[in-house]
Amino acid sequence: YSKVIKLRTTMSEALKKRQEKKKRKICAKLQAYGLQIDCNPTSTVVIANAGIGNMVCSTELTHLVSQYGDCILLKLDGKSYAVVQYKNTESAKYAAESLEGHQMVKQTKNEFATFYCFYLNNIPQEDVIFAEEKSDLPNGLIKIENFLNKEEEQALINCIQHDISILSNDHVSEKLKHRTVLHYGYKFRYGTNDVDINNPISEGLPNYIENLLDRIMATGYLPSRPDQLTINMYEPGDGIPPHTDNTRSFDGVLSTVSLGSHTVMNFSKEGAERIDVCVEPRTLFLFTGESRYEWRHGIQQRKFDILDQGKKITTRTIRYSLTFRTVVKDAGKSGCTQKEEFLIPENESDANSLESSHVHSVYDKIADHFSSTREKPWPHVVEFLQSLPRASVVLDVGCGSGRYLGVCQQHFMLGCDRSVSLINICKQKNFPSFVCNGLKLPVREGSFDACICIAVIHHYATEKRRIQAIKELLRAVRIGGKILIYAWAIEQTCNNVKSKYLKKNAVTSNQEHIESDVSSPKDGKQKLAVHVNRTLFVQQDLLVPWKSKNVNSKSNNSCSTYLRYYHVFKENELQSLCSQITECSVLKSYHDNGNWCVILEKV
Ligand SMILES: O=C(O)CCC(=O)C(=O)O
Ligand SMILES: [Fe+2]
Incomplete structure (x- = not known):
């Protein structure tokens, strides 16, 4: 066993003994979970205290472990360890030795998780999450299978069924033509596909999803904690029409957890081939980038699905999906119409949504032209x-x-x-x-x-x-x-020399000019100015138009203007x-x- 531990030589003897004792305890715990710890290096490393249950950010962990060689991060969900499968024992050894004693900041608390590394002589087959991005998914869609275990799934289903069965003020349930829905936080309005921001449901999100939401936050993909939840219940034959969730009302990344039956979700986008994605129960989907903004998703009204290229027919049973969204509080903030008014953010939450709508989502849309x-x-x-x-x-x-x-x-x-x-x-x-x-x-x-x-x-x-x-x-x-x-x-001139940005004015006189909008206090709050490209800046906080050409389209006709947020710096x-x-x-x-x-x- 001592071969496993390679503690740093700089440690004092006493500290070393304490660590060894602690490590033995952790080893016993892992063995109690059914893991077969090997004294000799293997290609599979188990890192104690690096699990989803430890609130360690999985993206951060993925980047960390991949520094030591090609690997797949297998996570045993809810547990307090992560399992990393390396291509060879050499990389695994390098990782285990380097990560021993490594401290990572936890997601939700101001605390560290201290890692202890072991080798496994069997790869656990049960409850394995492959947090890999698959190539047969629309760009930006992240699929994490087995995000929760079967007991957690059943506990959630029981709570949902209870909520469906009672009439309560803390959620709104509705029987639609092709599914039943429950809304928490804010009621989703199907006519306009938005929510009334002035009319939140006072109880907020139900307590029983808090742990699940902590775990979703721990993936590191969501900019802020969602405050709206829609639960869809689909009976066999139910479905949802193809749609893109409203980007004016809901910010950034959407997350959906599936429970009960499997289903098939169809993704469609103009000019692209349809992608059918099999949705297994207990899977988490994170709709980021293109999958969030450019693709529509929907579920056909069917009683069965044909899987594995026609080889397997599977009958649907009842399926529940939980879709978490973050409501844009200032309805004028998202999207890219220039007529809307935008205020200079004064707090973190406003800054977060402004960056999400006027930096992140714009770059995702203009990436090809920008590049x-x-x-x-x-x-x-x-x-x-x-x-x-x-x-x-x-x-x-x-x-x-x-x-x-x-x-x-x-x-x-x-x-x-x-x-x-x-x-x-x-x-x-x-x-x-x-x-x-x-x-x-x-x-x-x-x-x-x-x-x-x-x-x-x-x-x-x-x-x-x-x-x-x-x-x-x-x-x-x-x-x-x-x-x-x-x-x-x-300052766009220095020593009387104009910057290239200003100089280009001469050759871009046919550039679209949007009315410059100099800030005047509105209810004591400063407005963001919409900048006129290739002119002097009128203030420090601005929205700068980007006229996007679709570089992939031959006709070059498709052209839209997006506004990017900037804070230009003074000397x-x-x-x-x-x-x-x-x-x-x-x-x-x-x-x-x-x-x-x-x-x-x-x-
Ligand atoms: O059931 C699902 O997985 C999708 C639900 C959905 O797209 C929505 O509620 O907007
Ligand atoms: Fe949706």
Whole structure:
């Protein structure tokens, strides 16, 4: 057994003994769960305290464990451990030794989970979650099978059946023509496919879904905790017409948990082949990116489904689905019509929904066109990368479609971005990259020699968030590590030289000009101005139009305007944010073509 434990040599003897004792206890617990712990390294690592039950973020964990080699994260749901299957024993050994004693911040509490690693000599067959994105799903749809176990499923069904059977003020139940629905938090209005934000149901979401919702939050995909729940009950022969859940009323990611019968969900989108996705009971679907905004989903009214390419016919029984949504509180915030009014956010929740509707979802929609205009690297950014010691490990936070990921072959470059569609483009280019929010980077402290963050932090809608984004960059690099940040400047001329952005005015006179909307206080709140492209900025917080061409369509006729939120920086503002952060030393600060830039060092 002692071969399993490789504790760090720096530990004191007493601490080492305590750890060994603790580890033996944990080992006994794992064995009690039926896991066969092997004294010798195998290709399967079990990490105690890294399970969904420990509130560890699965996306963060996935990125962490994959640093040591090709692997699949198998999670035994509800339990307090994770199982990682590596391609070979060597990688597994590397991971187990590196992750021993690793501490990860838990999702919902301000606490750490301390990892203990063991080897398994059997891969558990029961209750395994493959948190893999499958290629036969619409882009952005994340399917996690066995998200809950059978007992949890039955307990939820019992609660739902009880709610259906009683008339109560805390939910609204309705028998529709082709299914029965229950609404919590807000009543869903089928005529307009929205909710009345002024009329919430006072009881909120039912208590019995809180644990489930904690677990959904722990996946790390949802920007905020949902406040509306629709439960659909489908009898055999029931269905739901193809639709896209209203993006004006509901923010960001949707999550749906299935209980009872299997079903088949059909995804459709103009110009794309229909995708039929088999929905097993106990599966969680996260509708992100394209699957949320561009695809319709529906369920045909049938009593049976034909699966496995016609080989299997399965009869439907009663199915329940729980769809969690987050209601947009200021109804004018989502979507992209310019006539609506938008306010400068004053709190985190407003900032979160503004970023979701006017940054994340816009980039997901304009990704192809955006990428085609962002190919040429900026020289001073390349210069910074080249100034780093050879073979540096560099993280590009907000890498977009990978503009800088291929420019410096002498380094190891890793990219991340909040936009699923932009990361898909990086992946097509074979750039190592992943999706995450820069406010919470799923990386270990000090893992990088350097970070770049180009044209990203101007998309955070409060100063607190801009500082948090810089703090995360500092956390990601080691002491002595360098960081380069670029943010758009309100000053678009420097030493009387116009930035390229302004200069382009001459050749883009046929650009659409939307009425510039200078902020005037409205009920004491400042409005966001809609900026006129290629002109001087009238204020710091703005919506900047992006006229999108569909680069994939031959006709080039399909064109729409989206508004992206920006906070353009004043001279010294970026420096001053950095100086509020301990361990941050500003090495250099400069203006580059309409951007304020800083080079930082972690001290
Ligand atoms: O039953 C499902 O899985 C889907 C439900 C749904 O799409 C909805 O309620 O909007
Ligand atoms: Fe839906």
